[in-house]
Amino acid sequence: MTASSFHQPRTTSASEPPPGCPAHARSGNPDGLARLFGPEAAEDPMGLYERLRARHGPVAPVLLDGDLPAWIVLGYREILEVVGTPSRFSRDSRIWRWFREGKVPQNSPLLPMIAWQPVCLFLDGEERHRLRLALNESLERFNRRGIRRHITRFTHQLVDDFAARGEADLADDFAEHLPMLVMTQLLGMPDAYGPQLVEASRDMVAGTETSVASNDFIVDTLQQLTRRKREKPGDDVTSWLLEHSSKLTDEEVWNHLRVILIAANETTVNLLKSTLRMVLTDPRCHASLAGGQMTLPDVVEQVLWSEPPLMTIPGRWAAVDTEVGGQKIEAGDMLLLGLGAGNHDPAIRPDLSVPLHGNRSHLAFSSGPQECPGQDIGRAIADTGIDTLLTRLPDLQLSVPEEELHWQSGWMTRHLTSLPVKFTPPRSDASAASAGPGDTDAEVPRPLQDTADATGLDAGNEPLVQAPSVQAPSVRAPSASAPTAAVPTARASWWDSLKAWLRRR
Numbered sequence: 487m488t489a490s491s492f493h494q495p496r497t498t499s500a501s502e503p504p505p506g507c508p509a510h511a512r513s514g515n516p517d518g519l520a521r522l523f524g525p526e527a528a529e530d531p532m533g534l535y536e537r538l539r540a541r542h543g544p545v546a547p548v549l550l551d552g553d554l555p556a557w558i559v560l561g562y563r564e565i566l567e568v569v570g571t572p573s574r575f576s577r578d579s580r581i582w583r584w585f586r587e588g589k590v591p592q593n594s595p596l597l598p599m600i601a602w603q604p605v606c607l608f609l610d611g612e613e614r615h616r617l618r619l620a621l622n623e624s625l626e627r628f629n630r631r632g633i634r635r636h637i638t639r640f641t642h643q644l645v646d647d648f649a650a651r652g653e654a655d656l657a658d659d660f661a662e663h664l665p666m667l668v669m670t671q672l673l674g675m676p677d678a679y680g681p682q683l684v685e686a687s688r689d690m691v692a693g694t695e696t697s698v699a700s701n702d703f704i705v706d707t708l709q710q711l712t713r714r715k716r717e718k719p720g721d722d723v724t725s726w727l728l729e730h731s732s733k734l735t736d737e738e739v740w741n742h743l744r745v746i747l748i749a750a751n752e753t754t755v756n757l758l759k760s761t762l763r764m765v766l767t768d769p770r771c772h773a774s775l776a777g778g779q780m781t782l783p784d785v786v787e788q789v790l791w792s793e794p795p796l797m798t799i800p801g802r803w804a805a806v807d808t809e810v811g812g813q814k815i816e817a818g819d820m821l822l823l824g825l826g827a828g829n830h831d832p833a834i835r836p837d838l839s840v841p842l843h844g845n846r847s848h849l850a851f852s853s854g855p856q857e858c859p860g861q862d863i864g865r866a867i868a869d870t871g872i873d874t875l876l877t878r879l880p881d882l883q884l885s886v887p888e889e890e891l892h893w894q895s896g897w898m899t900r901h902l903t904s905l906p907v908k909f910t911p912p913r914s915d916a917s918a919a920s921a922g923p924g925d926t927d928a929e930v931p932r933p934l935q936d937t938a939d940a941t942g943l944d945a946g947n948e949p950l951v952q953a954p955s956v957q958a959p960s961v962r963a964p965s966a967s968a969p970t971a972a973v974p975t976a977r978a979s980w981w982d983s984l985k986a987w988l989r990r991r
Contacts, residue, residue: 522558522798522822523551528895531797535560535827544831545811548822550897551596554584556820557813558798562831564811565823565849568802572610575802575821579608582803583818598690598701599898600800600820605741616732621742624726625863628672633863634870640667641874649878649912653885656762656875656905662688664871665754665864669747672863674722675711683707687751692896704747708740752899753795753851754864759902760793761786761868765876766907767888782869784843790829791842794850795864797826798898825849826900879909 520526520538527534535558538546544561559565568575580602584590590597602608606617644663648654666680666687686700711724716736719725723746727739734742764785801823804815815821828849830838842848851861876882885908892903 519547519549519555521549521553522897523549527897531895531900532826532830535824535830539827543812545813545815545821547813550820551594552589552591554589554596556822557815558822558824558827559801559811560824560827560831561811562828562834562849565825565828567810568821568823572805574804574806574808576805577608577610577614577802578602579800579803579820581805581818582820584820586818593695593698595694595697596800598697603741603744604735604738605745607745617734617738617742620727620730620732620734621746624723624730625746627726628723628863630862630866633668633672633866636668636671637664637867637870638874640664641871642878643667645875645878652911653906653908656907657759657902658904660871660875661755661758661762661905664758665751665867666747668863668867669750672723673711673743673747674715674720674724675707679707683747684751687748688755691748691752691898692894704744705740708743708747709736711743712736712740750864754867756793756795756899756901757786757789757864757868758871759905760789760795761872762905763891763902764789765872766882766884766905782873783865786865786868787844787846787848788842790850791835791845791848792829792838793900794825794829794848796850796898797824797895797900799823799825800898823849878912882907882909 520534538548538558539560544564545557545559548556548558550556559568579585579600582600604617606614606621609617641660641664644660644667648659654660662684663680666684667677670677670680670683683704686703689700690697690704712728713736715722715724716728719729724739724743727734727742728736765782799822800820802821804817804819804821806817808815810821829835851864885906891905893900894903
């Protein structure tokens with residue numbers, strides 16, 4: 487597969503790094519270090535990680551945008567060590583030496599992801615525990631079957647938009663939209679906000695020249711949502727955070743909503759794309775699914791090992807002078823967690839071709855106390871969304887050679903830019919929109935909220951969230967209408983359809 491050309495803008499370089507920073511420790515000047523905002527990282531991030539591992543070991547010095555030095559932790563065990571010892575490696579980004587010395591430009595694309603915020607991701611100790619408890623307990627209040635009904639409903643709506651064409655780009659027409667549509671429901675937002683939030687979230691995480699403006703748009707939207715839910719709560723994460731016994735302020739609430747929205751969307755979009763690619767192209771996956779040795783959730787876990795949705799995350803800042811992976815780390819240094827590299831660490835996976843069915847010890851959702859609290863929602867969106875998609879379009883197949891697929895990489899992510907497919911248009915646009923008797927999980931459902939809330943209207947027909955003043959790039963919104971064709975009395979199972987399709991190949 488080929489990588490897309492590298493287009494990420496960079497801010498001007500920081501002044502020459504002082505003695506003791508990773509740049510001086512390794513090469514005497516920043517030009518000797520790998521740049522995570524450069525073409526090498528964009529074209530082949532895993533190859534870069536392995537070259538760094540071979541040269542420096544499990545912890546390597548790198549440069550970020552503006553030639554700001556940092557360390558990237560590549561070893562599986564070393565990542566666990568860093569995330570598991572908060573006394574040495576703090577979550578508080580304010581201790582980063584480059585913040586303290588004023589070396590981070592105000593327009594740096596790093597800021598939306600590393601600037602300190604009043605959320606558990608950037609806190610230690612009791613304050614972190616207070617906020618993490620509120621987040622965990624609010625997310626756990628959702629009924630799992632109800633979440634899957636949201637996923638099924640939105641999958642049908644997205645498929646309805648392209649089913650009659652007999653072809654689609656599953657990246658643009660499906661994967662880019664489904665997670666955000668589901669998350670807007672869970673947060674208590676109108677469906678119509680999904681497309682703009684998709685664009686803003688993707689732009690912000692990619693670290694482009696407009697990432698700061700995209701972050702402003704997301705913040706403005708969530709601030710208005712928080713104010714509205716404070717006045718008129720509903721059955722959603724926003725309201726549950728506001729009413730939690732931890733007594734979160736409005737600022738703490740909307741900041742946590744931002745984390746949920748961005749993390750859930752970015753990771754799940756990438757997970758959907760990679761899982762669909764594996765199902766459509768990997769012969770081992772075909773054989774295992776057809777033979778019953780592997781289920782769709784198994785495929786999702788394999789993807790989380792081989793292509794984690796976030797390749798690298800800004801993870802910790804050294805609170806004291808310390809050592810990890812044979813490298814001397816000074817207080818104030820930043821450490822990035824190389825989740826993709828850690829999953830490929832030869833110390834724990836000497837043979838990458840060996841399948842890891844049922845093994846959830848990967849680092850795709852980080853690890854330890856900071857492990858992603860919404861990871862099961864991401865898994866549900868991936869396996870339920872793909873299951874429903876392939877039920878509707880059982881003869882789905884890639885319409886270009888696999889070698890022609892393109893990838894785009896940022897300093898944190900790597901994702902497919904397109905996934906073109908072809909299929910036989912269904913005889914009826916929505917003939918599979920509802921399940922047969924007894925299959926309640928796949929029914930066209932009512933949302934968890936009441937009907938008025940789910941459409942973005944309260945009892946007085948007023949928008950739950952006023953239109954934000956900051957404009958994000960507009961994209962085509964999916965159809966808001968639910969499938970209306972006659973409901974069949976029975977349907978073939980997804981597995982039967984997939985097996986029949988595989989026999990024809």
